[in-house]
Amino acid sequence: MSQISSNTIRTHTPSDRLLDRLHGKASAPEFCLISIDDLLNNRATTSTEDLDSGRLNAWGNSFPAEELPAPGARIEIAGIPFAWARSHAEGDNVRCEGQVIEIPPGQYDWIYLLAASERRSENTLWAHYADGTADPLRLGVSDFLDGTPAFGELPAFSTERMHYPHHVQQGLPTTMWLSRVGMPRRGRATALRLPRCVALHVFALTLLTGIDVRLADGAAR
């Protein structure tokens, strides 16, 4: 049986990954904007010039790039800052295949993702800690086509059209979701492993540390 190898990708160091740390005051949460640029492995957005490059699903559909942020843009969705990936011809998102993302060691409360799924998906995202612990965390992402938040997410982007390999379909909206995963463990997280599910696509990732954890960790009031 021929199989594609499932090597773990570890090209970035944790410090490379940290695009920005938005401290704020101790009375506000801290955000770590994480780079996923080296992991981009799928085209889920296209322009009208390269419609047939889309691989968001088995039908070759894609998001209209003109309705989404520019590569590398800093954006904010529902109060959560993100760094939009620096897309290229080969990829603009991470199709989830169990990739490991080493993160700046720290205590985090929430993993925020801009994500889309081909049909609803519900899978395990692993959080790894400095003491060797690994926690399986549930990540649910709703269908990009329907617009129903099956997991109670907020829509991050809703487009007015959908791209097909040979045409632009007006009046067929798509949705990219603001998903989040809680990290209940009080420990120093060092890495995340994305789910192993080809239906799931991640476009940006930000880690949030809440006020109580920051204060407990010694942040000045």
Place this chain on the structure above:
Amino acid sequence: MTRTAQQPTLWTRDLGSCLHATLATVLLHDGHDPVTVLGAPWEFRRRPGDWTSEEYYFFAAPDSLAKRLALFHPFESAWHRSDASAPGDGLDELRNALAAGVLPIAAVDNFHLPFRPAFHDVHAAHLLVVCGITASEVLVSDAQPPGFQGAIPIPDFLAAWGSPNPRDDADVFFSASPSNRRWLQARMRGPVPEPDAGWVGQVLRDNLTRYRQGSTEETQTGMAGLRRYLDELCALTPGTEATDEALSELYVISWNIQAQAGLHAEFLRRQGEKWRVLELAEAAAGVDAVAHGWTGVRMTGAHARVWGRQRFDELRAHSTELVRRLDIALDQVERAADALSKAT
């Protein structure tokens, strides 16, 4: 003009196909709740080799399509095939059905339908509801995204309805299945059961029984049948014609199996709210997890079939996870049935 008295309601669900959507439209037209009727049954059934490349395929034999999808109601359906040489281009059969208060469900090819994204691009078998016919137009209702309700010229409808739906590389799942001017008549044939707590409890226990009883060689059913099917699937050699065929079958047959799981979860959630039994909501989450488990299996298979991403190790992992979730969900449903009987 021959038409129904009211504009049908567009009804669809994210996990659903045109099969549940069209039957739901008919049910709503006749005053029935689709979630109660189509969401009550939950099962796995497959007869090896028995499938067609149509979005609306569901293994129903020996029952009718509507009966199998609505096991706890006297909902029945029958396929008809209209003769193109008959008066009125064969549309008179549909006119007669409409005049009798029936909403005919027509088998069509999306390639010929101006409102479908596949119009003049991709051939694909689909269902829509016919709600009226004038001298020049057919009024149709299609709830599946992008959703359309309106009139199309008769020549367009006839092209879609009579299409040979040839094999199309752009849709390896739903092409190569002629429309053949088929139409489905679905109607409730008797009194519907009162959806009281006793009925709901019996529905849950019947579903559990079907999932937990053994499977046969001829028809794979329940947990045992699902295990066997997934084992067979994961043992295939990637890249062969037989494997391509099996992966196409997987995508087709599991669409409406997944849709039924999603709808059954919605049914359980509603019952949980109605009877204030938290175990029903928890069972709904478990059944939803099964529906989501199908996504991993289906899409891993679909990407192998379409994009050549042959990851049978992932297919096996998703299959194992699906069975694990099903096992948990069955226990949750049993707990919910017990709680319901105690609470009411």
